[in-house]
Amino acid sequence: MARSVALFGIVLLMLIAMAEATPPGIADHPSHSHCSDDEIKQCKNLPHVCPKFCPNGCITECRSCKPICVDGSVPPPYYPPPSSPPPSSPPPPSPPPPSSPPPSSPPPPSSPPPSSPPPPSSPPPSSPPPPSSPPPSSPPPPSSPPPSSPPPPSSPPPSSPPPPSSPPPPSSPPPSPKPPTPYPSTKKAKCKNKNYPSCYNLEFSCPASCSGGCQVDCVSCKPVCRCDMPGAVCQDPRFIGGDGITFYFHGKKDKDFCLVSDPEFHINGHFIGRRNENMKRDFTWVQSIAILYGNHKISIGALKTATWDDSIDRLSLHFDGKPILLSDDEGARWQSETTPMASITRISNTNDVSIEVENILKITAKVVPITKQESRVHNYGITKDDCFAHLELGFKFFSLSDEVNGVLGQTYKKNYVSKVKMGVLMPVMGGDKNFATSGLFDADCSVARFQANGEQTDKEVGFALELPSLSCTSGLHGRGVVCKR
Numbered sequence: 001m002a003r004s005v006a007l008f009g010i011v012l013l014m015l016i017a018m019a020e021a022t023p024p025g026i027a028d029h030p031s032h033s034h035c036s037d038d039e040i041k042q043c044k045n046l047p048h049v050c051p052k053f054c055p056n057g058c059i060t061e062c063r064s065c066k067p068i069c070v071d072g073s074v075p076p077p078y079y080p081p082p083s084s085p086p087p088s089s090p091p092p093p094s095p096p097p098p099s100s101p102p103p104s105s106p107p108p109p110s111s112p113p114p115s116s117p118p119p120p121s122s123p124p125p126s127s128p129p130p131p132s133s134p135p136p137s138s139p140p141p142p143s144s145p146p147p148s149s150p151p152p153p154s155s156p157p158p159s160s161p162p163p164p165s166s167p168p169p170p171s172s173p174p175p176s177p178k179p180p181t182p183y184p185s186t187k188k189a190k191c192k193n194k195n196y197p198s199c200y201n202l203e204f205s206c207p208a209s210c211s212g213g214c215q216v217d218c219v220s221c222k223p224v225c226r227c228d229m230p231g232a233v234c235q236d237p238r239f240i241g242g243d244g245i246t247f248y249f250h251g252k253k254d255k256d257f258c259l260v261s262d263p264e265f266h267i268n269g270h271f272i273g274r275r276n277e278n279m280k281r282d283f284t285w286v287q288s289i290a291i292l293y294g295n296h297k298i299s300i301g302a303l304k305t306a307t308w309d310d311s312i313d314r315l316s317l318h319f320d321g322k323p324i325l326l327s328d329d330e331g332a333r334w335q336s337e338t339t340p341m342a343s344i345t346r347i348s349n350t351n352d353v354s355i356e357v358e359n360i361l362k363i364t365a366k367v368v369p370i371t372k373q374e375s376r377v378h379n380y381g382i383t384k385d386d387c388f389a390h391l392e393l394g395f396k397f398f399s400l401s402d403e404v405n406g407v408l409g410q411t412y413k414k415n416y417v418s419k420v421k422m423g424v425l426m427p428v429m430g431g432d433k434n435f436a437t438s439g440l441f442d443a444d445c446s447v448a449r450f451q452a453n454g455e456q457t458d459k460e461v462g463f464a465l466e467l468p469s470l471s472c473t474s475g476l477h478g479r480g481v482v483c484k485r
Contacts (some may be wrong), residue, residue: 241411
């Protein structure tokens, strides 16, 4: 009988202990938690045990990687304690605040499971279960322990300072994620082709990679970098041929070269540049171009500029030697009274125009400077007295023969095979001598195909004198010619 009573008492004590060890609600709520945020890799899926004082379980705050009660308590209060070294310290955190107000702290001596001097604040909770009357027997000792405990108290205080350092819940780096917000591009572009009503006049932001701006491809209704389209000539002249292959043609500074030559029109470019002592070539840029067609000439150039200001127009425009004056307004337009008609339209208020010769070609020309950053990165050595303003160009041709030639023009031939070395960082097009002209308005490069109206080659004149009675025409769709008396 006595043995059964003793056994019953032991079971009862175990039940009481379990009741004290398992706070209400834990049985119905998870006692463990983990972070499942993929962005916080150092904490993701690490298991955390919920503090005993969390009645309804807990969740893990991924930024601080600490468990937090789900009873609505604010996380900050919990940060400091967890950081304190003693494992027993975690429990105290939440209780301290509530228990600290009640000056019940004096009674703690009874709770002094003095073994844990730091948790004096936790005594209140332990005081309720004073059923452990045994402690009362130890009250006398408590009085003696106090003296001995003073030393520990002294150590705890220091432990409290650490919390302040830990409170830097600045560890909660929520603010840091904000900085990485992307900055919107300030450059805009619109579709200007009315033949595409679903896209016409819609405005798009240029991709960040478009240093020279962009234009909208009205067919796909998407912005495209100007310098990444076939027919583009930008930077230290980087060309994108009609075949889509990118190559560089450096030419020489202060010289003129034939860019496109076709029987119907001819385009030359004037190069400016700087000599690099450590290289065998010049750094060059296209400063101006001349368009020859019929008996007419159009020139577009960038004026020399020391300090760049995009609000000041630095374009020089001429038609048959006379200056063209365009107001600094987007959409301002000039047109010739000649046939075929030529027109120049401002794409933006300053430094950006499109030139069109009816049924022959359309060119976009934008004046840009060499920036300090570009000069530093590429070692251009640009000085304060000249920012080397130059043109970024885009060519589009409406009528080309298969005789077309020139640095860029040859790439539009049907059976053209690129001569540049592929797979290298900077594929270079050679042949400076073949493309060199004696002046900006001279179509005398060795690959020239252009003839002004009224001009005839020696062969044509001789043929006409020798066989005056022959009438030669092409009535076939092929390349043959039929002659009749």
